[in-house]
């Protein structure tokens with residue numbers, strides 16, 4: 001059976017890391033008789049907006065909907081905005097239109113030297129998954145009126161029962177397959193919407209008696225992620241807290257170039273690195289492809305191909321076991337193509 005993958009390289013380093021990842025997938029395909037890919041490439045993002053007037057043309061959107069999964073680089077360029085000055089957010093539009101409510105961000109330390117924190121590695125592993133609600137929360141406010149020059153502005157944190165239930169259920173299901181611990185990050189000591197979120201988390205948690213659950217305030221989590229990141233298995237939180245904590249979490253395992261992600265709904269999934277388009281280093285063969293390669297492994301796992309997914313992750317892990325194999329963002333000397341070749345050699 002052939003897997004239909006919509007390929008959206010996007011802007012900046014998006015194409016650098018996406019094509020590198022396609023190389024890895026093609027190498028895997030050539031070694032795995034039961035696996036085959038059909039890539040359907042689509043132009044999206046700021047450059048596409050400048051060309052056609054839309055950062056997410058209908059044809060690209062339909063290709064995403066028709067595909068088994070989507071592999072995305074990154075979208076957006078500085079200074080490219082809507083005529084009214086508003087920021088373009090095609091990736092958020094995609095998430096909302098495809099109802100991709102769970103943002104999965106696995107955080108794993110592959111080599112002790114890659115963390116700014118001391119004492120972590122095989123004895124004390126950093127290995128957790130952040131599950132970010134991706135369709136509501138404080139990000140709901142993004143469609144509000146832009147600054148109209150008055151004396152006040154407010155944004156609303158929107159939490160619905162449906163939105164909270166489904167993301168919490170996704171987190172508990174994931175925890176059940178892992179180390180059976182699920183941590184809710186909220187701000188229930190201050191915000192009523194977060195008291196509501198917590199109540200729903202506890203209700204859903206009752207369906208998972210085998211999973212330990214706990215609540216941590218978001219400010220405390222910012223501290224704990226630095227002081228005891230090995231204490232966590234699955235962490236679930238609202239959209240904005242998840243956005244902020246994802247970058248912090250990436251920072252403790254080597255930075256944005258190491259952090260994969262998947263945005264999944266009930267029957268659709270988009271996989272992309274957690275980083276943005278990094279236009280300062282685009283096209284220079286220095287972008288770190290690891291986050292995107294690991295995102296492709298997540299994609300295969302989500303598609304039900306756990307073995308090929310494992311093969312990619314193990315190959316990355318074997319490459320990273322050698323501290324001399326790093327791209328410049330991690331103080332190494334390998335280019336994008338060399339890093340990609342190193343992963344392919346380990347497949």
Ligand code: ATP
Pocket residue numbers: 013017074075076256257274275276277278279280281286287288289291329
């Ligand atoms: P966005 O708004 O799209 O999230 P951003 O402004 O937060 O983008 P990123 O593009 O995520 O910024 O990256 C910030 C900086 O981190 C980049 O300018 C780049 O120097 C570095 N960086 C990000 N991703 C990578 C990568 N894969 N390889 C090397 N460096 C990277």
Ligand code: MG
Pocket residue numbers: 275276
């Ligand atoms: Mg960013």
